[in-house]
Amino acid sequence: MTSRETTAATGGGIFHWLMQDTMDGLRRRRAVLGYLFLLPTLLGIFIFTAGPVFVSFGLSLFQWNIFKPPDFVGLENFERLLEDRRVIIGLVNTVKFTVLAVCSQVSIGLILALAVHRINRVWLRYYFRTAFFLPLLMSGASVAVFMGYIFHKEFGPLNYYLTLLGIPQIPWLTSSDLVMISIAIISAWRNMGFTFLIFLGGLSNLSQEVLDAADVDGAQGLRRLWSVTIPLLSPQILFATVTGVIGALQVFDEPYIMTRGGPGNASRTLVMVMYEHAFKHIEFGYGSAIAIVVFLMILVMAIVQMWLWRNRVFYQ
Amino acid sequence: MSTSVTRMPGDVSTAEHRRQVVSHQLGRWIPLMILAIMSGVVLAPIMWTISTSLRAGVDSFTVPPKWLPTDFAWENYAQVFETVPFARQILNSTIITWGTVLGQLITASLAGYAFARLEFKGRDLLFWIVLATMMIPIQATVIPVFILVRSLGLFDTVWSLILPATPTAFGAFLLRQYYLTIPIELEESALIDGANQWQLFYRVYLPLVKPGLAVLAILSFNFHWNEFFRPLIFLQHENYPITIGIFQLQGYMMTGSISVVLAGVVVSLVPVIIIFLFGQRYLIEGIMRGAIKG
Numbered sequence: 001m002t003s004r005e006t007t008a009a010t011g012g013g014i015f016h017w018l019m020q021d022t023m024d025g026l027r028r029r030r031a032v033l034g035y036l037f038l039l040p041t042l043l044g045i046f047i048f049t050a051g052p053v054f055v056s057f058g059l060s061l062f063q064w065n066i067f068k069p070p071d072f073v074g075l076e077n078f079e080r081l082l083e084d085r086r087v088i089i090g091l092v093n094t095v096k097f098t099v100l101a102v103c104s105q106v107s108i109g110l111i112l113a114l115a116v117h118r119i120n121r122v123w124l125r126y127y128f129r130t131a132f133f134l135p136l137l138m139s140g141a142s143v144a145v146f147m148g149y150i151f152h153k154e155f156g157p158l159n160y161y162l163t164l165l166g167i168p169q170i171p172w173l174t175s176s177d178l179v180m181i182s183i184a185i186i187s188a189w190r191n192m193g194f195t196f197l198i199f200l201g202g203l204s205n206l207s208q209e210v211l212d213a214a215d216v217d218g219a220q221g222l223r224r225l226w227s228v229t230i231p232l233l234s235p236q237i238l239f240a241t242v243t244g245v246i247g248a249l250q251v252f253d254e255p256y257i258m259t260r261g262g263p264g265n266a267s268r269t270l271v272m273v274m275y276e277h278a279f280k281h282i283e284f285g286y287g288s289a290i291a292i293v294v295f296l297m298i299l300v301m302a303i304v305q306m307w308l309w310r311n312r313v314f315y316q
Numbered sequence: 317m318s319t320s321v322t323r324m325p326g327d328v329s330t331a332e333h334r335r336q337v338v339s340h341q342l343g344r345w346i347p348l349m350i351l352a353i354m355s356g357v358v359l360a361p362i363m364w365t366i367s368t369s370l371r372a373g374v375d376s377f378t379v380p381p382k383w384l385p386t387d388f389a390w391e392n393y394a395q396v397f398e399t400v401p402f403a404r405q406i407l408n409s410t411i412i413t414w415g416t417v418l419g420q421l422i423t424a425s426l427a428g429y430a431f432a433r434l435e436f437k438g439r440d441l442l443f444w445i446v447l448a449t450m451m452i453p454i455q456a457t458v459i460p461v462f463i464l465v466r467s468l469g470l471f472d473t474v475w476s477l478i479l480p481a482t483p484t485a486f487g488a489f490l491l492r493q494y495y496l497t498i499p500i501e502l503e504e505s506a507l508i509d510g511a512n513q514w515q516l517f518y519r520v521y522l523p524l525v526k527p528g529l530a531v532l533a534i535l536s537f538n539f540h541w542n543e544f545f546r547p548l549i550f551l552q553h554e555n556y557p558i559t560i561g562i563f564q565l566q567g568y569m570m571t572g573s574i575s576v577v578l579a580g581v582v583v584s585l586v587p588v589i590i591i592f593l594f595g596q597r598y599l600i601e602g603i604m605r606g607a608i609k610g
Binding site: 035041042047050059115127134135148161221274278287288291298305 | 339343344347348350351354355357358359361362364365368377379380381422423424426427429430431434435436437439442445446448449451452453454455456457458459460461462463464479480482483484485488513514517538541542543544545548549559560562563565566574577578581584585588591592596599600603604
């Protein structure tokens, strides 16, 4: 059916206005279609993402558990936060984890990408890319379960090989000093595939002209790496770092499954504390206050990311 | 061959020459060694998991660790299904994951098209707002969504996970990029042939962004199959997905055989491995697009 026929078949009114067989009519139809097509996404985001953020801020000002109706308490929840030992420990553990995990996954990912980039044989490149990428697809839950056994103090394969080297059994997951480091190692094991891919993509986009110019200027080997290649990769390094930090600040699955936050509170993270208050003790107000803290930390990183991103959109 | 030596100027002294050859060889072999070791570090735990899942209970933590299956104790896999309602959990995961993927494909293919190819007031502003919501972490929304889901009577149903995950800013953004790559001339000729606006979308554009739909479907499938935090909050008992199943298995088996737990882990990895074998290209493309172009 052509649009001329549709116009003829319809009467006047809003339908006519919309179906008019003119450029104006076409423009109107396209605009209405645009709003219609966006409706499910916009409505959904409003109901399930944007709206709830504001509600979370509101809830953080109330004391509310299932037994009592909500009670406005102003900033009391935030005052309680500052003196809550578990929250402070959770924050410290989360920051410790974030620094360790992000530093290792970015630096290892970078080394791996630089090395793979030098490999010429296609099948070898493919093999390494595949190997480093595989853990990224696994769930945090499954990785946490098998790594929990591998890092077991008495029976774990890791300590077995370390004792062969003369190192005494290390209490990876049972020592308060080590547990966050171990979880960071395990998390980096999974996530370095991501940073690796980002860097490999960045390397293959590097302008060969610049690298050749560096060659002519006599920059070779490690010097070229330090003063040419790595600075040229700085957008990717920043991106991998910011994304890594945003992910790491939300760490939950691995410590929840491997150690349940223990020993003691040594691996309790901020999101775990939030989960416990909101969904174990059903304190929606206080849980929201902790959620707001997580949100603000991520927001700072997200703003950094948006800012980087804008520049990239303009330069490319 | 490593004969780049010939590129060197003729007047280098032999000592200097030898030094350069050595450093050239080191530059070749050191990266290869690093890669060999690191790929071992990455693959060894996975190998150990698979082979231990097939070992008889008494040998699960055998010393020295064995890297290949020895017993082929398939009964470990049967025991997984006896210890936790694993079949039900696999079904739950399947329903939740496919439901979310389908919902996302529908909403994102519409929204991406509107952002890429339709002109209307406020489009760019709306696009930036949608992009900005990508930065909102789940923790900042989960409590109000929980209250909402409970008041709608959807708590402990698959809808409590599917509905909130269906609108996807990332998907809309990703597909917009694919729509933008399609030449506009195609649209003009379709309009001249008498296609209406819906046909233009459904018959002309949608088939051409199939690779984008595949990327979104695979990324989304992988993400939601692996979810742990939301199911823990929104579901209970028999409605739990497989990720919580292996967590329960680990809890019940504290004193039992870890081979059974690892058998559960291996089962949960099956769809992931399938994606990995057949959709790796799409996954990598999706990650790269998410990262580099946006």
